[in-house]
Amino acid sequence: MRYLIDTHIFIWRAREKYKLTPDVFAIIDDYENDICISSESLKELVQLWNKKPHIQKWWKSPLDVIRAVEDEFNIRILYLHKEHYETYAKLRINEAQEHYDPSDHLIISHAITNRIPLISADGKFPFYRDQGLELIENK
Numbered sequence: 458m459r460y461l462i463d464t465h466i467f468i469w470r471a472r473e474k475y476k477l478t479p480d481v482f483a484i485i486d487d488y489e490n491d492i493c494i495s496s497e498s499l500k501e502l503v504q505l506w507n508k509k510p511h512i513q514k515w516w517k518s519p520l521d522v523i524r525a526v527e528d529e530f531n532i533r534i535l536y537l538h539k540e541h542y543e544t545y546a547k548l549r550i551n552e553a554q555e556h557y558d559p560s561d562h563l564i565i566s567h568a569i570t571n572r573i574p575l576i577s578a579d580g581k582f583p584f585y586r587d588q589g590l591e592l593i594e595n596k
Contacts (some may be wrong), residue, residue, distance in 0.1 A: 459491040460484060461535065461568045463577035464498040464505075464560075466595060471530060472515050481576055481595045493573065496536045497563040499523050537567060544570045551584035565590055 469476040503519040516522045545566040568575035569589040578595040
């Protein structure tokens, strides 16, 4: 089965496995599953590397982080296209929880458009289920 992982799930899988629930770890670690990440997450990983010193301890450069996604962890990168932005344009925002992060919204739109379950620990994501998001929560 194919799954889309949120940016922090990649980081946890790569360097902080103890933060993954046993169910989520089993999904990600199962070689039968196609684990994917949005190209929007690559942008977030570069931004995180530039502003979070602890990530700089794990990878020598932002390029190393991006290369590790496919080369070290065998995670497939899914690129954003027009249809993903169309979903993004129609997405109702979780204003009650002040969820205004455009990267999160693009990743959610990516999952909805491609009909791929999204694995995340973000407590604001369940709001988007009624818009077609299939969410697997890392609680």
